Amino acid sequence: MGEFEPKIVGFLCNWCSYTGADLAGTSRIQYPPNIRVIRVMCSSSVDPIYIVRALMEGADGVLIGGCHPGDCHYINGNYKARRRVVLLKNILGTLGLEEERVWIRWVSASEGQKFADTVTEMVDTIKKLGPNPIPTRWDI
Amino acid sequence: MTGNGNKIGAVAVVGGGIAGVQSALDLADMGFKVYLIEKTPAIGGIMAMLDKTFPTNDCSMCILSPKLVDCSRHQNIEIMTYSEVKSIEGEAGNFSVTVHKKPRYVDIEKCTSCNDCVDVCPISMPNEFEKGLSERKAIYKYYPQAIPNAYVIDKEGDDEHRACINCMMCVKACKVGAIDHDQVPEDIELNVGAVILSMGAQPFDPSVKKELGYGRYPNVITSMEFERILSASGPYQGKILRPGDMKEPRKIAWIQCVGSRDWQVDREYCSSMCCMYTAKEAVIAKEHNPEIEPTIFYIDIRSFGKDFDKYVDRAKNVHGIKYVRSKISEILEDKGSKDLILRYEDEAGELHEERFDMVVLSIGLGMTEGKKETMQKLGVEVNDFGFAYSNQENPVALVKPGIFMAGSFLEPQAIPESVMQASAAAAQVGALLREARGTLATPRPVYKERDISGEEPRIGVFLCHCGTNIGGKVDIPSVVEHTKSLDNVVFADENIYTCSEDTQKRIVDAIKEHGLNRVIVAACTPRTHEPLFKKSLAEAGLNPHLLEMTNIREHCSWVHEDGEQATWKAKELIAMTVAKSRHLEPIPTSTVEVTQKAMVIGGGVGGMTTALSLAGQGFDTMLVERKEALGGRLNDIRFTVEGIDVPKLLSNLKSKLEGEEKVTVLTGSKVTSISGYVGNYEAKIDTPDGEVEYTHGVVVITVGADEHIPSSYGYGTDERVVTQSQIEDYLAEAKPEEIALGETFVFIQCVESREGERNYCSRVCCMGAIKNALRIKELNPRAEVFVLYRDLMTYGFWERFYKQARGLGIVFMQYDVGRKPEVEFGEKVSVKVWEPLLQEEVELEADHLVLSSGMAADPNHDELAKMLKVPLNEDGFFLEAHVKLRPVDFSTRGVFLAGCCHGPKFIGETIYQAQAAAARAATLLANPSLEAEPNIAVVDVDMCSGCKTCISLCPYNAIVSVTEEIDGVEVTHADINEGLCQGCGTCVAACPSGAIDQRGFKDDQILAMIRALGACVPGGGE
């Protein structure tokens, strides 16, 4: 395998983004196989530790997918998630990581296409960034 | 067998299609014993034969299968297949139903579905489930996921095919002794309190339309055959091939309205679903093979349902499907190539000839002679079209009390309508047999749970081929091998369909045999089948939460072209799940008390019907209406054509409500807040007499919709321009002499609808125009009426009024959205419209211009939506949990909807939808307690610092701070209310001390997944 193939972890909320990813499937919309999805109930349950840990473990990018603002199944979890991600991005720099490695996106249950597009775009962006510089197996 | 008093707490549901299945499940959940009687060897009906469903393109089998399995597992449902009802005697509350059961020659209990018998059977015959496109043996399973999952022997055959020859090879091959060639037919007598007829209708046989060549030209097929061709488990494994020579077709034509809207075959009604399934078949064909060029020949595109217009737009604009408005006069075959030549006239009347590789006939539904006979035998009154007679004021009730009906047995219709009617019928049975509820039901089985504490994880993994859906891309055997190499995995196996009934048995057996204490199913999304597999775990004595699923279909095989990459991804995904699974723990089930009362918001026909239905079933109900008077839109509707006397209907509903002591009506009142959760809602209502508080268990939203106020075509500036309601008001009072000879009325349809911001069809306006037009003609036959339309949505039996209108000289002129009518105001209102047949602009001099502007959702609904945390769609209508199978539920448990706030609809449709909502609500209210949300957050008191961060973040106010003495020390810590916690996990991520964990999504579980991924390398295993 010549080209660098980024490894991406996707934390998707059960109600919108996971369902949107399902819809991409039912609609057979193709996207690169680089993403590994971890289903969570709401984007607000994604602990920043998960994100940092994933990067430490060698993920080249982390995607957090939630419902559109106002649509969160738990009222406003997505706003809380966004706040945390913004804070976290500030810290990433100090770890020597580009903040474009962590994405938060709103994908609704009916946006299969958007999910596929997001993954495609993310894979492209991270291919350009190159591999995660943090050595793997470097425990925090 | 006896019930309470004279009423019997059992119900016979005749017909095992989606409607029958829904009625059976609702009734069984309400506490009735149900006999589900099906003529073919398996339940599922037509829906089981479909590949996908519109407008979401959900895989039909995938959404249906869980319901079928639920039926077969429900302790209150007895499925009787290969059976027909011979007679129904008795009266409401106490019927005796005689069922004729044909011999199956296979013992369902013993059959393990191993296929050994099929392998040895020497007789092949056409497979009717596959519409004869493939063969089956004389001993066969109706379809792969069939319920009951057992074989059947065909000893009858048909004129051309010999059936079972009694060679007894199957008997020798069957290792469990399930085959019995000596079975004989039986007549079984059932004692029930009510009957629901949902025997469906039959797809049209187009061979009688000789000019289309069906049956003579092999590459002319029906839409049902095409569904099977698309299906991954179909005759060609999902490859689109033409039956004539197994070549891949490129140009495919669909011809709509075959056996519908056609007096030549005595079917002057529209079959309602064909326009949409045709669009869907074309879209899916194109997805299977982008080279395919679909063309659809149509008369009108009847995209009248929720989100249908958007689907058709996408079909045209995104998928490039060509639509041609034309009737096909003839199909010819090119003898050499077997291609087909279509002759048709276009809109301008020009003749064309075009060559296609394959032609699909979009056939409608109808009643066969045999079905008509059965109906006569059972005493079912029929209408002019041969369907069961239905009264629009209570569409699902038969004339004879105690007998109800649902689905296409009443009228050809799509899945959601069938499902709603099925639930509506269940609601009425629930009311009729209210005293007998629970008398014949068996309580829910309680499984004994094995204690696994202290055990090492022993993980079993079940991998699914899903026909070819997964197995066609992912190399399952190699994934099985890889999975076996993972730590703690003691068992891994593959199945064609892991969701099938026989696999459930296998899972149970494997758990017992291998002492599994964690189970992984690697198949489709957990969103559909997780409950099914959890049940299997419970049956095997494992806590159901020891199950994890890996989605290797939607997230893998369906979205990645490259088989090798998909296989590698599947391996990694499973490795991650195994990592999580090692950390899984049993989750105890807790229950929530249910306040067995309902609140209905909105007092139109939908709300009033819902409240009456709930009260009839025995539940206290509060009906809240914002306006001073009940009735909603019924107050504006002056007359109808379908035989509903609206003022009478309204006064009937009102007086019934007055006489119903279980209903409290609050008019001029507004719900200002609702808090709580399923089973325990607390509402505050602002009433003219001050604030009222109400505790209840479920909420039904029936807030309706209003006529859209137009702003185009001079509305509001010239008083000759009116809306449909305004003309209706005028016509209701008008005397014949008021309408002059030659007075001209022009109706413009789809005003500010089906395009731009309001890109949806309002379903009722075409009939509204026709209704008013007929009234004008009745007042003065020599008045002139023109209806300018885009597509005439007189679906189903409404078609007859369209015909009547044309017969009376009402002129229908079709216009294109790109070339709308133009209006000028002078002495008359001059309306210019392009006439495609004449290919010129026509000018109409109107005295009245009527705008059919459709319905719009009230923007205030947003507030209610937020209060109840339920979604609205783009157009402001409430969005149900699933457009096909859960049309009156929300994903939020305990909240339901009905009527025009779900989408525009007719009175009769609102009535049965309202009854359906009442039925669904009753399935929750019938029990004093419910199982609580399992994935809630729990606090580790020892680790909690008492910082209160979580309290302010919790969206449900489910967390409080408590101070108590633990081991002599005063400790302040967070405390989470199990009933209020909805399991979002916000507090878990926020807790600075790591003291909160979410059940099923614990930190160590998620981190294990991340670690497992870290260990993976692209291209190889761990």
Ligand code: FES
């Ligand atoms: S549930 Fe989707 S973001 Fe909260």
